[in-house]
Amino acid sequence: MEQYAIRGGNPLVGEVEIGGAKNAALAILAAAIMTDETVLIENLPDVRDTNVMMQAMESIGVVINRLDRHTVKINAAQIHDLVIEDDYIKKIRASYYLLGALLGKYSKAEVALPGGCNIGLRPIDQHIKGFRALGANVRIEHGLIITEAVRLKGSHIYMDVVTVGATMNVMMAAVMAEGKTVIENAAKEPHVVDLANFLNSMGANIKGAGTDVIRIKGVSKLHGTEYGIIPDQIEAGTFMFAAAVTKGDVTVKNVIPKHLESISAKLLEIGCEIEESDDAVRVVAAKPLGHTHVKTLPYPGFPTDMQPQITVALGLSTGTSIVTESIFENRFKYVDELTCMGANIKVEGNTAIIDGVPRYTGANITAPDLRAGAALVIAALAADGISTVDDIKYIERGYEDFHIKLQGLGAQIELVTTERDLQKFKLKVG
Ligand code: UD1
Numbered sequence: 443m444e445q446y447a448i449r450g451g452n453p454l455v456g457e458v459e460i461g462g463a464k465n466a467a468l469a470i471l472a473a474a475i476m477t478d479e480t481v482l483i484e485n486l487p488d489v490r491d492t493n494v495m496m497q498a499m500e501s502i503g504v505v506i507n508r509l510d511r512h513t514v515k516i517n518a519a520q521i522h523d524l525v526i527e528d529d530y531i532k533k534i535r536a537s538y539y540l541l542g543a544l545l546g547k548y549s550k551a552e553v554a555l556p557g558g559c560n561i562g563l564r565p566i567d568q569h570i571k572g573f574r575a576l577g578a579n580v581r582i583e584h585g586l587i588i589t590e591a592v593r594l595k596g597s598h599i600y601m602d603v604v605t606v607g608a609t610m611n612v613m614m615a616a617v618m619a620e621g622k623t624v625i626e627n628a629a630k631e632p633h634v635v636d637l638a639n640f641l642n643s644m645g646a647n648i649k650g651a652g653t654d655v656i657r658i659k660g661v662s663k664l665h666g667t668e669y670g671i672i673p674d675q676i677e678a679g680t681f682m683f684a685a686a687v688t689k690g691d692v693t694v695k696n697v698i699p700k701h702l703e704s705i706s707a708k709l710l711e712i713g714c715e716i717e718e719s720d721d722a723v724r725v726v727a728a729k730p731l732g733h734t735h736v737k738t739l740p741y742p743g744f745p746t747d748m749q750p751q752i753t754v755a756l757g758l759s760t761g762t763s764i765v766t767e768s769i770f771e772n773r774f775k776y777v778d779e780l781t782c783m784g785a786n787i788k789v790e791g792n793t794a795i796i797d798g799v800p801r802y803t804g805a806n807i808t809a810p811d812l813r814a815g816a817a818l819v820i821a822a823l824a825a826d827g828i829s830t831v832d833d834i835k836y837i838e839r840g841y842e843d844f845h846i847k848l849q850g851l852g853a854q855i856e857l858v859t860t861e862r863d864l865q866k867f868k869l870k871v872g
Pocket residue numbers: 465466468535536563564565566567568569570603604605606607608629745746747768769770
């Protein structure tokens with residue numbers, strides 16, 4: 443049993459250092475194998491998903507040296523296998539980036555179908571469409587996606603939906619293809635830009651990342667580089683909402699405020715004060731939270747990965763709010779857990795209608811996935827009394843030292859592994 447024990451009621455106050463972006467890191471790690479020269483990556487978050495990705499890379503012969511907790515040196519000169527099917531890689535969605543990276547470098551890859559958070563159907567048809575447009579054969583056999591090409595050739599690809607994963611995957615496959623590739627209706631997320639910057643620092647020729655048309659001129663070879671990953675927009679946003687929900691005063695440090703604009707805007711709308719500086723954002727929640735409506739959208743819209751956190755906050759607001767989830771169709775499963783804590787939320791299809799309640803009460807709850815798990819922790823930090831949160835393995839997939847960072851802000855939260863630990867925690871917090 444590994445769970446968080448939480449006593450709610452303390453406003454979170456202080457400063458918290460935000461780590462590197464998990465979703466950028468996963469693609470950048472995969473892209474690092476596209477050269478035989480050594481690549482140094484800094485500001486790498488030490489979370490389960492990035493560690494699983496590195497294990498998968500090591501299983502095919504990539505040499506990875508961890509210089510410190512957040513810095514790795516990667517050398518992929520000795521890759522001996524283009525098949526990745528170990529059970530552990532199926533657990534992370536981003537395993538598909540190894541397809542684009544291996545296909546781009548060796549014109550062949552076989553990777554187990556991806557897993558990841560259970561938040562609804564997660565097709566990969568746009569990835570496959572992109573690889574095929576570049577001239578690759580793609581088939582699915584025995585749970586593996588198998589893709590190969592004689593020689594990848596640049597192409598014009600229109601994405602039918604805005605997808606972060608397919609945009610980044612096709613970008614990797616195209617950087618060493620012959621000729622020009624244009625990706626239209628591309629995703630504009632900060633991690634798309636980060637991957638493009640990383641590949642360009644390796645000698646790629648990618649223009650337009652961050653807009654909806656990305657143009658790539660194929661180069662024959664990529665070289666080594668040293669690169670620092672951007673700060674994690676979602677980790678920062680999660681702490682910003684933790685401040686709002688606990689009526690606190692929190693400064694998230696080492697962030698890019700521009701990436702947090704949709705999150706800051708919603709916090710302002712519900713009555714928080716926001717102070718921005720070059721690389722920090724302070725959230726002060728001095729007034730009762732007001733209601734609002736929000737719809738998740740691709741960047742620069744409000745991120746789907748922040749949807750559970752804003753729902754938790756609106757559950758404690760004065761009035762009625764509507765949250766519409768437009769990216770994934772099954773992302774309200776955590777609402778049952780929140781209802782156990784006293785929330786008044788009705789879900790109809792992809793919409794949650796939230797009638798704010800004055801308080802949540804502590805309960806024994808379970809994290810259904812990564813972001814909803816973090817959101818439930820925040821709810822517990824605001825609740826009266828003690829809560830336990832089970833299945834924190836999901837939270838550990840994407841948050842480094844989550845409970846330790848929260849403790850630094852004055853939260854009463856501990857990771858407990860036995861019933862005895864839990865009883866000790868209860869005695870300690872009274
Ligand atoms: C990534 C993030 C995830 C985030 C999501 C949206 C990683 C590892 N995960 O997931 O945290 O919630 O972006 O910001 O970076 N789609 C298709 N066909 C495809 C691919 C996607 O129809 O081939 C659809 C999806 O079902 C979804 C939408 O496109 O409705 C967006 O998905 P996408 O941006 O690709 O999400 P992921 O890359 O899976």
